[in-house]
Amino acid sequence: MKNLISKTIALVFCTAFLFLLPGCVKDTCSKTYTYTYFQPVYKTTAEVRANIKSNASKAVTNPGKIYIKDNYIFLNEVNKGIHIIDNTNPASPKNFAFIDIPGNVDIAVKGDILYADFYTDLVAMDISNPLNIAVTKFVNGVFPERFYYGFNVDSTKVVYDWVKKTETVAVDCNDGVIAPFNGGGILFNTADAGMSSFKSNSSPVGISGSLARFALLNDYMYSVSNDSLRVVNVSSNANPFIVNAINLGWGIETVFPFKDKLFIGSNTGMFIYGVQNPVNPVKLGSFNHVRTCDPVIADDNFAYVTLHSGTRCTGFTNQLDVLNITNIQSPQLIKSYPLTSPRGLSKDGNLLFICDGNDGLKVFDAANPNSISLIKQFVIAEANDVIAYNNIALVVAKDGLYQYDYTNAADIKLLSKIAVQN
Amino acid sequence: MLKYLFTIILVFTCCLKVAAQKKSAAAFNSYNSAGFIAGKLPVAFAAQTENGIAYKKWFAGAGVAIDMYYKETLPVFAAFKKEISLKTNSLFFYVNAGKNIVAKDKKIVGTFSTVETKGGFYADGGFGYKIKIAKKGSVFFSIGNTVKNIRQIETTSDFFGMQGISDTHYKFSRLVFRMGYQF
Numbered sequence: 057m058k059n060l061i062s063k064t065i066a067l068v069f070c071t072a073f074l075f076l077l078p079g080c081v082k083d084t085c086s087k088t089y090t091y092t093y094f095q096p097v098y099k100t101t102a103e104v105r106a107n108i109k110s111n112a113s114k115a116v117t118n119p120g121k122i123y124i125k126d127n128y129i130f131l132n133e134v135n136k137g138i139h140i141i142d143n144t145n146p147a148s149p150k151n152f153a154f155i156d157i158p159g160n161v162d163i164a165v166k167g168d169i170l171y172a173d174f175y176t177d178l179v180a181m182d183i184s185n186p187l188n189i190a191v192t193k194f195v196n197g198v199f200p201e202r203f204y205y206g207f208n209v210d211s212t213k214v215v216y217d218w219v220k221k222t223e224t225v226a227v228d229c230n231d232g233v234i235a236p237f238n239g240g241g242i243l244f245n246t247a248d249a250g251m252s253s254f255k256s257n258s259s260p261v262g263i264s265g266s267l268a269r270f271a272l273l274n275d276y277m278y279s280v281s282n283d284s285l286r287v288v289n290v291s292s293n294a295n296p297f298i299v300n301a302i303n304l305g306w307g308i309e310t311v312f313p314f315k316d317k318l319f320i321g322s323n324t325g326m327f328i329y330g331v332q333n334p335v336n337p338v339k340l341g342s343f344n345h346v347r348t349c350d351p352v353i354a355d356d357n358f359a360y361v362t363l364h365s366g367t368r369c370t371g372f373t374n375q376l377d378v379l380n381i382t383n384i385q386s387p388q389l390i391k392s393y394p395l396t397s398p399r400g401l402s403k404d405g406n407l408l409f410i411c412d413g414n415d416g417l418k419v420f421d422a423a424n425p426n427s428i429s430l431i432k433q434f435v436i437a438e439a440n441d442v443i444a445y446n447n448i449a450l451v452v453a454k455d456g457l458y459q460y461d462y463t464n465a466a467d468i469k470l471l472s473k474i475a476v477q478n
Numbered sequence: 479m480l481k482y483l484f485t486i487i488l489v490f491t492c493c494l495k496v497a498a499q500k501k502s503a504a505a506f507n508s509y510n511s512a513g514f515i516a517g518k519l520p521v522a523f524a525a526q527t528e529n530g531i532a533y534k535k536w537f538a539g540a541g542v543a544i545d546m547y548y549k550e551t552l553p554v555f556a557a558f559k560k561e562i563s564l565k566t567n568s569l570f571f572y573v574n575a576g577k578n579i580v581a582k583d584k585k586i587v588g589t590f591s592t593v594e595t596k597g598g599f600y601a602d603g604g605f606g607y608k609i610k611i612a613k614k615g616s617v618f619f620s621i622g623n624t625v626k627n628i629r630q631i632e633t634t635s636d637f638f639g640m641q642g643i644s645d646t647h648y649k650f651s652r653l654v655f656r657m658g659y660q661f
Contacts, residue, residue, distance in 0.1 A: 077604075077653060080623040083518045083548075084649045091642040229646060 085229035094218035101214050107156045108179060110189045114139065114154040115477040119452045123264050124443055125165040128186060129450065131457060135159055135218070138172060140186050146448050146459045147471045155181070155189055158216050159202060164270040164277055169293040171270065171277060175202045175214065178279075178288065180296050192294035201281045265441040265452075266321075266351040266362075266400045271313040276334045278318055280304070280311045285320070287335055299335050314354045317384070321352040326361055328384055343379055343387040351400055357382050358390070358425050362398035362410060374398060376410060378425045390425050400441030402449070407431075407465060409449050411439035417451050417460070419468055432468050434460070507532040507539070509557075511658025515547045515624065517650055522546035524654055528557040528574070535561040541574060544581075545600075547650055549628055551578035553600040566610045570618070574602040578626045591634040598627030598647075608660065615661045624654045 116139060120132035129141040129149065137160055140153040159175035168184040169192065178198040182190050264270065271278045275291035276299075285308075287300040307323040318329040318337060325344035329337040343361075352361045359379040376393040397413030408422035416436040420428045438454035444462065448471070451458040456475040462468045512525040523546045530539015537559035545551045555576025562569045578600040586593045604622020611617055632644040 077621070077623055080651050081517050081653055082651050084651075085646060087644065087646040089642060089644050227644075 087227050087229045088224050089227045090222065090224040092220060092222050095221055096215040097217040097219060098213045099216040100212050102212075104156075104158055104214050104216055105191070105194065108174070108181065108189075108191050109155065110140070110153040110187050111156055112154065113151045116151065116457065116474055117476060117478060119440075119457060119476060120161055121163060121265055121268060122441060122443055122450055122452050122457070123163040123165060123268075124445060124450065125183075125263075128183075129457070130163050130165065130170065131452070132161060132163055134161060138163060138170075140183075140189075141457075141474070142186075143459075146461070149457075149459065149472055149474060151474060153186060153189075158214060162268065162270045162279070164264060164268070164272050166272050166277070166290055167293045169290070171288075171290070171296065173199050173202065173270075173279075176200055178296060178298075180294055182294060193296060195288070195296055195298060198279065198286060198288065198298050199281060201283075263443055263445050265443050266312060266353050266402060267310055267441050269309075269311060271311040271318060273313045273316075273318070273331055274334060276331070278311055278313070278331075278337070280308045280320060282306060282308055284308070285311070285318075285329070285337060287337070289335075302337065310351045312351075312353050315356075317354075319352045319354045319359060321361065326352050326359060326379070326387070328359075328381065328387070330384075341381075341383075341385045341387055343377075343389070353401055353403055354381060355403065359387060360401055360403065360408065360422075362395065362401050364395075364397050364399060364413070376401075376428070378422075378428065380425075391428075393428055399439070400452075402442045402444040404444040404447075404462075407444065407462060409442045409444045409451075411442050411451065411453075414438055416453075417442065417449070417458070419449075419462070419465075421465075431465060434458075434468075434470070504531050504533040506530075507537055507660060509537075509541075509559075509618070509658060509660045511618070511620070511656040513620075513654060513656035513658075515545065515652045515654050517547060517652035519548055519650075522548075524656070526553075526656075530557060535563070537561070537570075541576075545578060545624075545626060547626070547652060548648065549583075549595060550581045551597055551600075551626060551628070552581045553578040553602075553626065555600055555602070561608070567616075568608045568610075569605065570608055570620075571605045572603065572620065572622070574600075576600050578628070580628075591632055594631045594633075596629040596631070598629055599625070600627070601625045602654065604654070606656070612661075615659065618656075618658055618660055620654075620656045620658075622654050622656075623651065625649065625651050 118134045120134040123130040127144045129143045131139040137157040138155045139151055142150040142152055157172050157174050160172050162173045164171045168182055170181045170183045172179050176197055176199050178195040180193045182192050269280050277288040277290045279286045283306050285302045285304050288296050289299045290296045310321040312319040316331050320327040325342055328341045330340045331337045352359055359381045361377040363373045363375050365373055374395050374397050376395055378390045379387040380390050381387045395412050396415040399411045401410045406423040408420040410418045412418050416439050417434040419432040421431050422428045436453045439451055441452045443450045447463045449460040449462055456473050458473050459471040460468055461471050509528040515522045515524045526541055526543030528539050528541035539557045541555050541557045543553040545553055555574040557574045559570050559572045578597040580595045580597045602622055602624040604620055606618050606620025608616045608618040628648045630646045634642045
């Protein structure tokens, strides 16, 4: 009897289960999206402009491009301003002043005048006394691409700073991963850092890195944006004015001046422009490569191009290309050297310095472009750009500004480091 | 979770040995089956093995399965059954619970995004019918409802290197049909 009851219960249960089972079939999904955005902090244009002067030094937190002039290092703090570092003794550099320039990522120096971008504007400053820097001129609208659409509350205010915020929102599972627009924030480019070098007959200029977007050549400053080359007349150092803008096509990254030429790095190739007519540079030659990021430097016969892949740079190529530029109309690839994630580079004599991402700084003997060999490697985090000049190699990395003495190529040694403080 | 399952397996192995020594009614049982899973997504293959101790009309053990629904996972679980005899054949009810482990493509790294898949809770319950075909062997059929949870974390970087993290929790509740052999 007991057995019969349990069998009956079991059969009833099974039948009920079979009826209810289809109702159990469902797939559910819940999704959240966490994103980071930067919210602008506004100040009046008058306030911000009044503050572009020698202020108290600040800790280096997000180093950008570097520039050297005489015994001073000008180190960009990305989108914040410029650190002025007294480098009279490279073994003990002194970070002694800071110029607040919101939106600043590029620097160039001619004579006693420092040129810097200030969002869409160019600002010229007299730096003859680094402790008392004074603005000589603002040139409006030189960099129109630096305008942050949607953030100009009115014409009297500018974005002074950006506050990083993180937010998590629930989204529909069928939606793609698209950062919701916050209405007050922006995901913005923190621009590469960089340098280049040359000598001219006019006021002495400083030396910038291979990642620079400013290049000074005689009485003109050339500035590249993503798609154009702008020519700024700086014959009167303190009174710059824009004279021309030339469309270069999309993907322009860096500009390096050498003698009467401009070597322009784009993410699809290297372009060589002649400046026989300095107001209207003319394309002389080009070398195409796979789509990737590519700072370039050059000397009389060779151009050195580093190609690196990555989030913004796309592609999968990481190498150094050495090009023969004897025939400027038709640069020829001599040889490619595999690297890890190369960025900025610099050459002094036969020594070639390459920042190779997390592999750090690599120093090569480049006496023979067909057989470039590694001499020394310094492992530093995310080495980004380098200036090798006067036996001192300045390296900007994620964690600070390093200086190496290469007087003796067989014994290159670290002289000093200004550490990044978070 | 895995630690608990290994403990269960260990305990049952010990019980098996003790049972054999005492010549009790407890005996080692193995259920091995294959079938398919039907849900809102396309039908997927499923297979599993459960091994443990049967004592009187109860079974307890541990199992591992292949679940191809949406994302290939390997559920590892504790298994329980209750049998009701119907002359030579029998009806049984089962409950399994554990964790599904992502079998492959745990982390897919792309140029602009990385997708990481993590396993989660797994459960299975239903009933079946067992037909005795040998002294120590039976063929069985079962039907049940099985649930598996999966979490996918997609980290994306935009053109400027800014990160976004998409965290998706999936819960799949499906029907499962199996056919297998028990000995």
